[in-house]
Amino acid sequence: MIAMRVLGALAFLTACAREATPAPAPAAPSPADALDQMDTRTAVPLLPMMANHQKQNMRDHLLAVQEIVAAVAADDFAAIEKAAGRIGYSQQMAQMCTHMGAGAPGFTEQALTFHRTADGIAAAARERNRGRVLVELGATLQTCTGCHAAWKQRVVDDPTWQRLTASAPPDPTGHH
Numbered sequence: 599m600i601a602m603r604v605l606g607a608l609a610f611l612t613a614c615a616r617e618a619t620p621a622p623a624p625a626a627p628s629p630a631d632a633l634d635q636m637d638t639r640t641a642v643p644l645l646p647m648m649a650n651h652q653k654q655n656m657r658d659h660l661l662a663v664q665e666i667v668a669a670v671a672a673d674d675f676a677a678i679e680k681a682a683g684r685i686g687y688s689q690q691m692a693q694m695c696t697h698m699g700a701g702a703p704g705f706t707e708q709a710l711t712f713h714r715t716a717d718g719i720a721a722a723a724r725e726r727n728r729g730r731v732l733v734e735l736g737a738t739l740q741t742c743t744g745c746h747a748a749w750k751q752r753v754v755d756d757p758t759w760q761r762l763t764a765s766a767p768p769d770p771t772g773h774h
Contacts, residue, residue, distance in 0.1 A: 634752075637750055639747070639748055639749055639750040640702060640704075640705075640748060640749055640750070641702065641749075641750055641751070641752035642698065642699065642701065642702040642705050642749050642750065642751055642752065643701040643702065643752050643753075643754045643758065643759060643762045643763075644698065644701075644751055644752070644753060644754065644759075645753070645754065645755075645756065645759050646753050648697075648698060649751045649753050652698055652751065653751075655694075658684065659684075659685050659742070662681045662682070662684045662685045663681075663685075663735070663738075663739065663742075665677065665680075665681035666678050666681045666682060666719060666731075666735055667735075669681060670728060670731055670732065670735075673728065675723045675724070675726045675731075676723075678719065678720075678722075678723035678731055679719075679720045679723035679724060682716055682717075682719035682720035682723060683720055685712075685713065685716040685719075685738070686713055686714075686716045686717045686719075686720055687710065687713040687714045687716070687717055688713075691710075691713050692710060692713075695709040695710055695713070700762075700763040700766040701754075701759065701762035701763045701766065702749065705749055708741075708744070708745050708748065708749075709745065711741055712738065712741040712742055712745060715734070715737050715738045715741045716734075716738045718730075718734035718737065718738070719731055719734040719735055719738060721734070722734045
């Protein structure tokens with residue numbers, strides 16, 4: 599009889615304990631995931647090495663713009679043309695943009711527009727036309743800010759990169 603009461607009490611306590619144990623709370627997103635969810639720009643999937651390389655290029659583009667502005671202030675048209683040449687269109691730049699944008703339809707075209715727009719800065723410098731240099735620089739910066747407003751990096755692993763780029767359109771420059 600005592601054994602029955604003890605078993606009954608244990609059963610009661612076990613049931614109470616089960617009822618009193620709250621369900622586990624859903625895991626909160628990591629701070630990085632929370633930021634990513636708030637950032638509604640379109641992701642450009644990149645392998646870690648590619649993402650780092652792209653960031654280095656962006657910093658160099660910004661440095662080139664700084665050099666252009668300083669050269670405009672000094673009316674140094676050769677320096678304007680030289681700095682603009684670093685951000686202008688080239689086959690090598692087209693290949694890199696195509697590779698970087700392989701997993702994000704529309705990215706490559708927007709990136710190449712930036713580089714082609716930057717060619718206008720160099721052309722204006724060759725004309726020694728300060729006013730046009732500034733207009734072309736403004737247009738270039740508009741493509742720059744438009745790209746940054748539309749796209750964000752998303753670092754992915756190799757299998758994800760392979761999956762996302764498997765159906766990428768061919769390189770428009772004819773290179774692979």
